[in-house]
Every structure is written in C-alpha cells, then in structure tokens.
Amino acid sequence: MERLLAVDWGTSSLRGALLDSQGRVIEERSFARGILTVAPGEFATVFEACFAKWAGAAGVFCLISGMAGSKQGWLEAPYCACPAGFDEVASQLAWVEAGRIAIVPGLSCEHDGIPDVMRGEETQVLGALQLLGLRDGLMVLPGTHSKWVQVRAGKIKGFSTFMTGEFYALLRQHSLLARSLPETDGEVDWAAFDEGVAAALRGAGLLQTAFSVRTLSLFGRMAADRLPSYLSGLVIGEEIRTQALPPGEQVVLIGSELLTGRYERALAQRQALVRRVGAEASWRGLWALAQTLHPRREAR
Amino acid sequence: MERLLAVDWGTSSLRGALLDSQGRVIEERSFARGILTVAPGEFATVFEACFAKWAGAAGVFCLISGMAGSKQGWLEAPYCACPAGFDEVASQLAWVEAGRIAIVPGLSCEHDGIPDVMRGEETQVLGALQLLGLRDGLMVLPGTHSKWVQVRAGKIKGFSTFMTGEFYALLRQHSLLARSLPETDGEVDWAAFDEGVAAALRGAGLLQTAFSVRTLSLFGRMAADRLPSYLSGLVIGEEIRTQALPPGEQVVLIGSELLTGRYERALAQRQALVRRVGAEASWRGLWALAQTLHPRREAR
Numbered sequence: 141m142e143r144l145l146a147v148d149w150g151t152s153s154l155r156g157a158l159l160d161s162q163g164r165v166i167e168e169r170s171f172a173r174g175i176l177t178v179a180p181g182e183f184a185t186v187f188e189a190c191f192a193k194w195a196g197a198a199g200v201f202c203l204i205s206g207m208a209g210s211k212q213g214w215l216e217a218p219y220c221a222c223p224a225g226f227d228e229v230a231s232q233l234a235w236v237e238a239g240r241i242a243i244v245p246g247l248s249c250e251h252d253g254i255p256d257v258m259r260g261e262e263t264q265v266l267g268a269l270q271l272l273g274l275r276d277g278l279m280v281l282p283g284t285h286s287k288w289v290q291v292r293a294g295k296i297k298g299f300s301t302f303m304t305g306e307f308y309a310l311l312r313q314h315s316l317l318a319r320s321l322p323e324t325d326g327e328v329d330w331a332a333f334d335e336g337v338a339a340a341l342r343g344a345g346l347l348q349t350a351f352s353v354r355t356l357s358l359f360g361r362m363a364a365d366r367l368p369s370y371l372s373g374l375v376i377g378e379e380i381r382t383q384a385l386p387p388g389e390q391v392v393l394i395g396s397e398l399l400t401g402r403y404e405r406a407l408a409q410r411q412a413l414v415r416r417v418g419a420e421a422s423w424r425g426l427w428a429l430a431q432t433l434h435p436r437r438e439a440r
Numbered sequence: 441m442e443r444l445l446a447v448d449w450g451t452s453s454l455r456g457a458l459l460d461s462q463g464r465v466i467e468e469r470s471f472a473r474g475i476l477t478v479a480p481g482e483f484a485t486v487f488e489a490c491f492a493k494w495a496g497a498a499g500v501f502c503l504i505s506g507m508a509g510s511k512q513g514w515l516e517a518p519y520c521a522c523p524a525g526f527d528e529v530a531s532q533l534a535w536v537e538a539g540r541i542a543i544v545p546g547l548s549c550e551h552d553g554i555p556d557v558m559r560g561e562e563t564q565v566l567g568a569l570q571l572l573g574l575r576d577g578l579m580v581l582p583g584t585h586s587k588w589v590q591v592r593a594g595k596i597k598g599f600s601t602f603m604t605g606e607f608y609a610l611l612r613q614h615s616l617l618a619r620s621l622p623e624t625d626g627e628v629d630w631a632a633f634d635e636g637v638a639a640a641l642r643g644a645g646l647l648q649t650a651f652s653v654r655t656l657s658l659f660g661r662m663a664a665d666r667l668p669s670y671l672s673g674l675v676i677g678e679e680i681r682t683q684a685l686p687p688g689e690q691v692v693l694i695g696s697e698l699l700t701g702r703y704e705r706a707l708a709q710r711q712a713l714v715r716r717v718g719a720e721a722s723w724r725g726l727w728a729l730a731q732t733l734h735p736r737r738e739a740r
Binding site: 252254255256257285300301302303304306307310311313314315316339342344345346347348350351352355356358359361375378379381382 | 552554555556557585600601602603604606607610611613614615616639642644645646647648650651652655656658659661675678679681682
C-alpha cells in the first residue's frame with residue numbers, strides 16, 4: 141500500500157483523509173453526506189463523487205469506519221464482540237471491493253443482559269492507543285451518544301453508551317425548558333456551565349435536576365443567556381456523576397476540541413486527570429488497521 | 441356558602457365541579473381550554489363561557505387552583521413558601537372578584553439553593569389528606585412534571601419535581617429511539633413495563649439505560665410493540681430509583697387511574713405500600729379551603 145484513503149462515514153457527516161505510507165495526512169475533506177442523506181443503493185455513487193480523485197489512483201487502499209457499516213449503511217459489517225483489539229477488528233472487515241475498499245466492523249458488548257454497541261468509536265480508540273502509546277485505560281468519546289470505553293492489554297474490554305448529546309438537544313429544542321432559553325446558544329458561559337455540573341454531581345438524577353433550569357429562570361436567579369451553558373453542564377455532569385472515578389483517575393478524551401474541552405472542565409470537579417486526542421485518532425486507527433493487512437514499506 | 445364551584449385550571453385542561461354544601465359533587469365538566477389556549481385578558485370571558493350557569497347562581501363561591509394563578513394565567517397568585525398547610529394557603533388567595541372568585545396560590549420550596557415550585561398539586565395534597573384522614577406522609581403526584589411531597593403535621597414541608605412525563609414524551613416522539621417504536625403506544629404490556637422498571641432500578645441513570653431501547657430492538661431482543669411500555673417503565677423506574685424509600689414505606693399516589701396504576705406497579709419493585717386517590721382530591725382540597733373562608737352551614 142502506497143497510500144491509504146481513510147474514511148469516517150457517520151450518521152450526519154462524511155470525512156476522508158489521504159494518508160501517505162507513513163500515516164501522515166496529505167489532505168482532508170469533509171462532506172454533509174452522512175448516511176442519513178444517502179438512499180439505499182447510492183453509497184457507491186456518493187463515495188465515488190466525493191473521493192474519485194483519491195480512490196481511483198493506483199496503490200490506494202480505502203478503509204471506512206462508522207455507520208457506513210450499519211444495516212442502513214453501504215454494507216453491513218456485523219458487530220465484533222468485546223473484548224476486541226486490532227487483530228479481532230482487522231480480521232472481520234467487510235469487503236466492499238476485494239483488496240481495495242473495506243469497512244471496519246463496530247463492536248458490541250453486554251452488561252446485565254442488555255447489549256451495547258458502537259460504530260466508528262472503536263477505530264478512534266485504537267488510534268488513540270497508538271498515538272499515546274497506551275495499552276490500558278479509560279477512554280471517553282463525548283457526543284450525541286457518548287461512549288465510555290475500558291481498555292485492557294490493548295483490547296477494548298467493554299463500554300457504555302450515554303445519550304448525553306441527544307438529551308441536551310431534546311431539552312434544548314423540544315422541552316418546556318426551551319421557553320426559558322434564548323434562540324441560540326452563544327458563547328459558553330463557563331461559570332454557568334460549572335454550576336450545572338456541580339448541581340448534577342450533587343443531584344440524584346437528571347429528571348429532577350433538569351427542572352432547575354425552569355425554576356432558576358422563574359425566580360430570576362440566572363439570566364436567560366447563561367441557561368444554555370448551565371443546561372449543558374447539567375447533562376454532561378449527569379453523565380460524569382454515574383461513573384466510578386476514583387480521584388486521580390486518568391481519562392483519555394477523544395473528539396472535537398469543542399466537546400472535549402467541556403468534558404475536561406466537568407471532569408475537573410471529579411479530580412480526574414485528563415489527556416485529549418482530536419480527529420487524528422480516526423486517521424491513526426484506520427491507518428494502523430490497514431497496516432495489519434498491508435505491512436508498511438520501510439521508508440527509503 | 442350554599443355551593444362551591446371548584447375549578448382546576450391547568451396548562452392543558454380546564455375542569456370544574458359544582459359541589460353542594462357538604463362537599464359532594466353535583467356535576468362535573470371539563471374543557472380543552474388549558475391556559476396555553478387562552479390569550480392574555482381573555483380569562484374572564486373563557487371562564488364565563490364555560491361556567492356561567494353555575495357561577496352566576498346566588499350563593500355560589502368559586503375557587504380555582506392550578507396554572508390560572510401563574511404569571512401566564514388569569515391573575516398571579518404569588519407562591520406560598522413551605523412549610524404550608526390549609527391556613528397558609530387559604531390566607532394567600534388571590535381575589536379575582538372580592539367574595540366571589542379566588543385563585544389558590546402555588547407553593548415554593550428550596551433545596552441546595554435551587555427553588556422548586558408547584559401549582560395545583562398543593563390543593564390535591566390538601567384534599568387527599570382530608571379524604572384519607574392523614575396528617576403525615578409521602579404523597580406522589582405523577583404527571584408531565586411529577587411531584588414527591590413530604591407532609592408533616594398537616595403541612596407540606598417540602599417537595600421535589602421530576603420531569604418524568606415530559607422526558608417520556610421527548611424520547612417517545614423526538615429522539616433516535618422513536619425510530620424503533622411503533623406509531624402509537626397501544627395497550628400497556630405489563631411484562632415489558634416491569635422489565636423497564638427493573639432495568640432503571642439496577643442502572644445508574646437514564647442517559648445510559650435509555651439507550652437499551654435501541655439495542656434491544658437492534659438485536660431483536662424485544663418486539664417493537666412492547667418497547668413503548670418498556671420505555672415507560674424505564675422513565676418511571678428512574679424517578680423511583682432516586683427516592684429514599686425504605687421497604688414498607690407508605691406512599692399515597694394521587695392522580696388519574698392510568699398513571700397511578702403504573703406507579704403502583706413500579707413501586708411494588710421497591711416494596712412500597714401504596715394507597716391511591718383520584719380526581720376527587722382536587723375537589724376535596726378546594727372545598728376544604730373554601731370552608732376556612734365560609735364555614736359550612738350545619739346540615740339541616
């Protein structure tokens with residue numbers, strides 16, 4: 141493999157990067173063509189339209205992670221059961237075109253008889269492990285559906301999903317609380333955010349603490365333009381409240397600066413030690429997986 | 441006072457009952473004229489349109505509880521601070537028309553520096569205390585915003601709001617989970633409901649347990665038509681999970697049979713002892729408050 145076209149094809153966006161034989165990013169592109177925008181049978185067309193220039197070149201292998209491997213995606217890549225590391229994931233790729241285009245499987249695990257799933261985050265975790273030189277740890281991927289991932293001896297042992305981003309959006313847009321909030325969020329008010337986190341951490345659950353957005357507004361205790369940040373702190377704080385986090389626990393946050401910044405700030409109230417990794421985790425994960433198929437040539 | 445026109449004017453409905461001098465219901469009426477449907481300045485018109493026949497008669501006094509006393513209502517009745525019982529509430533009525541029409545104030549309390557409020561439920565609690573002959577207890581009023589109310593020596597000492605009904609509606613209608621659910625709820629599937637309650641009780645929070653609706657569906661572990669009942673169990677179970685309820689604790693459930701039935705079933709998993717009171721709690725509460733103003737004539 142001379143080059144890798146690494147693709148993260150999620151629910152709402154499609155991102156790609158062309159990597160050289162050393163795994164360095166040559167160029168990146170992103171498109172508003174998440175799988176929700178693609179009709180069944182149209183995935184190949186959309187892929188070619190977005191990446192023909194890169195994917196068509198000789199010696200380019202293409203590896204795709206994310207919801208493209210779901211039932212509603214391009215080609216279903218069945219979930220790989222935890223514990224799973226590089227070898228388990230790499231051996232269960234779904235091949236769209238033999239030797240040229242493959243999709244990374246998502247992972248599944250089970251706790252108390254209830255399944256949990258991820259698609260795309262496994263690749264970010266594997267990438268972050270390589271970038272940080274880790275084989276053990278707690279990785280957190282904030283988002284619409286946040287993932288808390290336990291890694292042991294280089295394998296993903298298990299994980300839990302929290303619908304934090306989605307709850308924020310539901311409360312922000314569709315609940316009674318929305319009437320107390322301004323139209324748009326504006327800049328983060330960190331003091332209000334911290335108050336939200338603190339209220340969540342000393343509370344027993346979001347069903348109750350969420351109502352404080354209404355009453356703080358009703359009694360004029362918090363200005364309307366501070367309430368979105370307070371609500372964001374409440375939901376992120378609620379996610380963190382339910383974690384077993386001994387003081388001093390190391391947490392690796394993976395994702396956009398916007399989100400990992402909020403989580404780092406919230407985790408400080410639990411005395412967690414945080415390291416952050418950005419979008420490069422996906423590219424590194426895809427590149428590392430590709431290496432197990434096409435051992436990298438030595439640099440000349 | 442010969443007769444009382446008792447009115448419960450809430451956010452989404454307007455209900456009234458004509459009571460005789462002994463507090464017995466002569467006739468009931470309800471209208472889809474919650475305060476959200478009434479333009480400012482139009483409350484008197486709507487009231488007369490709905491209740492002219494009753495309210496216009498000689499010797500009829502009218503007492504109104506609920507959101508009609510809010511800022512967005514007919515006339516603001518400022519919150520009465522807890523602890524509050526019959527005397528405190530009755531002495532802070534807001535008079536729409538001296539001696540003829542009054543509005544019952546809501547209650548406020550505060551925990552950890554955060555206010556909480558109710559409007560209408562205080563009247564139901566006061567009514568239930570009379571109906572059951574209680575002066576102490578834990579009263580639960582399930583709904584869009586459920587209230588858990590502590591009563592000591594005949595006074596409401598404090599309470600907490602849980603946005604349970606609203607969270608159910610948000611998840612049911614607007615979340616990713618909605619895609620796994622059928623269009624309408626259908627009959628309650630009690631076994632699925634119980635599974636939801638159990639999952640919530642052993643879980644750490646709704647942000648996580650809610651995702652099980654998606655994964656149980658994804659892995660074909662629960663049929664789509666059972667999932668609404670399971671989700672209902674999850675949110676009600678989450679509300680109950682966060683309560684201090686020693687086994688054998690007595691709980692008075694106040695509200696519609698539909699809702700109190702679900703709560704009784706869920707509370708059984710916490711070994712609570714339940715008594716249920718229906719819509720008559722409002723009428724009895726309003727009648728009892730009216731008595732403090734117009735001592736009831738002795739029956740002839």
